Amino acid sequence: MRQSRRLDRIPPYLFAELERKIALKREQGVDVISLGIGDPDIPTPEPVVAALAEAARDPSTHQYPSNRGRPEFREAVAGFYARRFGVELDPATEVIPALGAKECIFNLNLAFLDEGDAALASDPGYPVYTGGPVLAGAEAVLLPLRADAGFAPDFDAVGADDWARARLMFLNYPNNPTGAILPDGVFEHAIELAHEHDVLAVHDASYTETTFDGYVAPSFLETPGARDVGVEVFSLSKGWSMTGWRTAAIVGNAAAIESYWRLKSNIDSGMFEAVQLATAAALDRSEDTPRETSAVYQRRRDLVCDALREIGVGVTPPKGTIYIWAPVPQGHTSASYCELVLEESGVVLSPGGAYGPNGEGFFRISLTVPDDRLAEAVERLRSSLGG
Numbered sequence: 182m183r184q185s186r187r188l189d190r191i192p193p194y195l196f197a198e199l200e201r202k203i204a205l206k207r208e209q210g211v212d213v214i215s216l217g218i219g220d221p222d223i224p225t226p227e228p229v230v231a232a233l234a235e236a237a238r239d240p241s242t243h244q245y246p247s248n249r250g251r252p253e254f255r256e257a258v259a260g261f262y263a264r265r266f267g268v269e270l271d272p273a274t275e276v277i278p279a280l281g282a283k284e285c286i287f288n289l290n291l292a293f294l295d296e297g298d299a300a301l302a303s304d305p306g307y308p309v310y311t312g313g314p315v316l317a318g319a320e321a322v323l324l325p326l327r328a329d330a331g332f333a334p335d336f337d338a339v340g341a342d343d344w345a346r347a348r349l350m351f352l353n354y355p356n357n358p359t360g361a362i363l364p365d366g367v368f369e370h371a372i373e374l375a376h377e378h379d380v381l382a383v384h385d386a387s388y389t390e391t392t393f394d395g396y397v398a399p400s401f402l403e404t405p406g407a408r409d410v411g412v413e414v415f416s417l418s419k420g421w422s423m424t425g426w427r428t429a430a431i432v433g434n435a436a437a438i439e440s441y442w443r444l445k446s447n448i449d450s451g452m453f454e455a456v457q458l459a460t461a462a463a464l465d466r467s468e469d470t471p472r473e474t475s476a477v478y479q480r481r482r483d484l485v486c487d488a489l490r491e492i493g494v495g496v497t498p499p500k501g502t503i504y505i506w507a508p509v510p511q512g513h514t515s516a517s518y519c520e521l522v523l524e525e526s527g528v529v530l531s532p533g534g535a536y537g538p539n540g541e542g543f544f545r546i547s548l549t550v551p552d553d554r555l556a557e558a559v560e561r562l563r564s565s566l567g568g
């Protein structure tokens with residue numbers, strides 16, 4: 182048996198590796214605390230679970246769903262965008278469901294890239310921005326995020342040849358893994374460049390609802406001209422603690438959404454309609470949930486940042502996301518530091534280098550573990566690494 186060359190070209194998925202390491206430690210009897218994967222420990226809000234249960238009892242949800250989504254889903258997304266962002270969407274042409282942002286981002290690569298084309302992928306960034314183009318038979322060109330510019334993309338670092346091949350550009354604010362919020366002017370600049378080079382701009386809005394200290398994140402579609410050149414992928418995974426449900430929506434440019442739909446109708450058969458109805462319930466009736474969960478993460482953020490400062494790690498408390506991004510101490514690489522921490526304290530951190538070459542020299546902590554476990558992890562970091 183021989184797997185495809187395409188598959189040979191991508192590294193194993195980051196967290197698949199981490200999970201293996203954790204399992205090994207646990208077999209050795211270590212009480213491992215994983216601050217690696219960003220997967221909310223908070224349950225999905227009860228009204229959303231109740232809406233799913235009710236919808237699952239309705240036989241009209243039991244057949245193949247339509248890939249365009251039920252009207253209830255599309256209207257709920259449009260209603261949310263109008264109230265939350267002041268963005269008007271046409272539910273008939275500018276919104277369709279996605280089986281999570283990950284599926285959507287991956288499939289956009291298949292829908293928009295041919296051999297020889299490239300996607301511009303934020304570095305450091307979510308691994309699908311680089312794995313997706315490669316699996317689609319194209320290439321990823323790294324778009325470095327500059328720490329000294331608030332993690333704004335350095336568009337000038339992309340050469341003329343790469344701009345000529347680029348068909349897609351992936352942006353993400355609030356940002357995973359850096360925790361950065363949108364720096365001034367980035368969306369405006371991206372829209373100009375997308376026009377100039379005929380690139381579809383894709384904004385990954387996985388964390389617009391997870392913000393701290395009163396910061397309110399914008400939608401990409403609030404920026405004038407965004408809809409002419411771009412789409413936004415809005416996920417409920419983090420804001421409503423629904424990672425297991427696989428629910429998101431792609432919104433924005435109608436022609437791009439049509440291409441995505443055309444591709445998808447050949448790949449999967451859409452989102453379980455009971456999940457679509459539960460998603461509509463989350464957006465219509467659990468609008469306060471993200472603010473409540475953000476308060477939990479904000480408290481955890483403070484706990485972790487205080488402890489890191491005490492052990493001499495220079496860290497900037499993020500204004501959004503579920504991550505702390507911090508520099509590794511001198512004399513270490515990302516990987517060597519994370520190995521050391523795992524050995525000394527049984528705490529799993531994500532090495533920054535795994536998110537791209539520009540992530541080297543940093544590590545990422547996820548805030549998605551219960552408070553008592555997080556406190557325990559922080560205590561172990563203090564005693565094994567302090568002083």
Ligand SMILES: *Cc1c(COP(=O)(O)O)cnc(C)c1O
Binds near residue numbers: 282284353417424428
């Ligand atoms: C968590 C995450 C996703 C995945 O979202 P799903 O909707 O669960 O697929 C996508 N992008 C970023 C940046 C993320 O952190």
